[in-house]
Amino acid sequence: MLILTHGDVEAVLRGQERDVLQAVQDAYVAHANAESSLPHSVFLRFPDDQRNRIIALPAYLGGARPTAGIKWISSFPANIEHGLQRASAAMILNSLDTGHPLAFLEASTISAWRTAASAALAARLLPAATDSNGVTVIGCGVINFAVLRFLPHVLPGLTQVTAYDTRAERAELLRERCAAQLPELDVRVARDLPTALAKNTLTSIATNAQHPHLDTRGLRPGTLVLHISLRDVLPEAVVAADNVVDDIDHVFRAATSVHLAEQRVGHREFVSATIGELATRPDVTDRDLSRVTVVSPFGLGILDLAVARLVVAAAGAHGLGLTVDNFLPTREKSHG
Numbered sequence: 626m627l628i629l630t631h632g633d634v635e636a637v638l639r640g641q642e643r644d645v646l647q648a649v650q651d652a653y654v655a656h657a658n659a660e661s662s663l664p665h666s667v668f669l670r671f672p673d674d675q676r677n678r679i680i681a682l683p684a685y686l687g688g689a690r691p692t693a694g695i696k697w698i699s700s701f702p703a704n705i706e707h708g709l710q711r712a713s714a715a716m717i718l719n720s721l722d723t724g725h726p727l728a729f730l731e732a733s734t735i736s737a738w739r740t741a742a743s744a745a746l747a748a749r750l751l752p753a754a755t756d757s758n759g760v761t762v763i764g765c766g767v768i769n770f771a772v773l774r775f776l777p778h779v780l781p782g783l784t785q786v787t788a789y790d791t792r793a794e795r796a797e798l799l800r801e802r803c804a805a806q807l808p809e810l811d812v813r814v815a816r817d818l819p820t821a822l823a824k825n826t827l828t829s830i831a832t833n834a835q836h837p838h839l840d841t842r843g844l845r846p847g848t849l850v851l852h853i854s855l856r857d858v859l860p861e862a863v864v865a866a867d868n869v870v871d872d873i874d875h876v877f878r879a880a881t882s883v884h885l886a887e888q889r890v891g892h893r894e895f896v897s898a899t900i901g902e903l904a905t906r907p908d909v910t911d912r913d914l915s916r917v918t919v920v921s922p923f924g925l926g927i928l929d930l931a932v933a934r935l936v937v938a939a940a941g942a943h944g945l946g947l948t949v950d951n952f953l954p955t956r957e958k959s960h961g
């Protein structure tokens with residue numbers, strides 16, 4: 626059993642944004658070509674506690690190096706009050722010959738990077754109405770910081786960032802992190818949501834809002850909204866928009882905005898494409914620039930697998946990680 630800590634994973638991923646983007650795109654294409662197996666995520670919740678949750682994402686991803694495994698990711702929003710990340714995660718990768726667990730990985734960075742790479746890929750496949758050099762980020766936590774790490778790789782002219790968070794100090798913290806780690810970005814903190822939204826035709830939303838609060842109908846035509854947190858945009862605004870999702874069966878669950886929109890109108894016709902279709906069929910990218918486009922990626926376990934197998938291969942090449950030889954039962958004697 627190979628065990629990779631947070632530090633091992635970070636060391637392996639540093640500077641590998643392009644490889645991660647490619648791995649995420651390949652995973653979407655494999656999924657679109659039915660080379661994957663992706664049961665529904667399971668949400669564990671607790672009695673009298675609507676806030677916290679732990680989600681299991683089992684998956685199989687085929688292709689040249691088939692991989693199976695599971696991500697187990699918790700969301701405890703109050704953690705940020707204590708200087709801890711909201712989300713924490715671990716992954717197990719299994720052998721496809723024996724089913725045995727082969728690797729155990731700390732997965733918070735894998736999860737953030739695959740999410741950000743997926744959003745960046747959608748931004749590349751669905752260019753905004755204007756050749757914008759700016760992005761607005763709503764919610765200034767781990768995920769939007771990762772999005773800012775990835776977007777310049779697909780939009781090389783992007784240098785201006787408008788940041789908004791209901792807690793101004795979080796937006797200020799994001800600005801400071803960018804100054805230290807992504808100095809090519811000029812981050813300005815917006816004082817309110819309408820000002821932030823009006824700045825750019827590309828917006829990334831990654832808040833911890835539990836109920837929709839945001840009307841995108843007044844945004845400039847052609848605006849692209851990366852709706853990563855899934856529950857911010859009002860259902861009626863979803864219905865009015867052109868919508869792209871990652872997987873139809875997955876995203877119409879768990880009280881996401883698209884799920885609530887479906888419950889209102891009784892159909893899913895407001896979704897025009899999946900990210901996998903966009904990646905495999907370039908003609909699908911002719912989007913309706915007279916409307917706002919909302920991308921709602923549920924977050925697929927195959928993306929975690931795609932990045933985790935990159936990490937395990939690179940860790941092996943660099944001799945990183947702890948190998949535990951006696952983790953599994955030894956071979957039964959009668960079988961030699």
Ligand SMILES: NC(=O)c1ccc[n+]([C@@H]2O[C@H](COP(=O)([O-])OP(=O)(O)OC[C@H]3O[C@@H](n4cnc5c(N)ncnc54)[C@H](O)[C@@H]3O)[C@@H](O)[C@H]2O)c1
Binds near residue numbers: 789
């Ligand atoms: N779709 C996916 O694949 C995927 C993957 C990972 C995380 N997520 C989601 O992304 C979201 C962000 O994750 P994170 O780790 O960055 O969280 P985080 O807790 O680090 O940051 C969230 C930030 O949003 C702010 N916020 C809350 N309500 C707001 C509002 N109405 N307007 C502006 N800001 C607001 C909070 O103050 C906080 O700073 C979570 O909802 C998480 O579930 C989605």
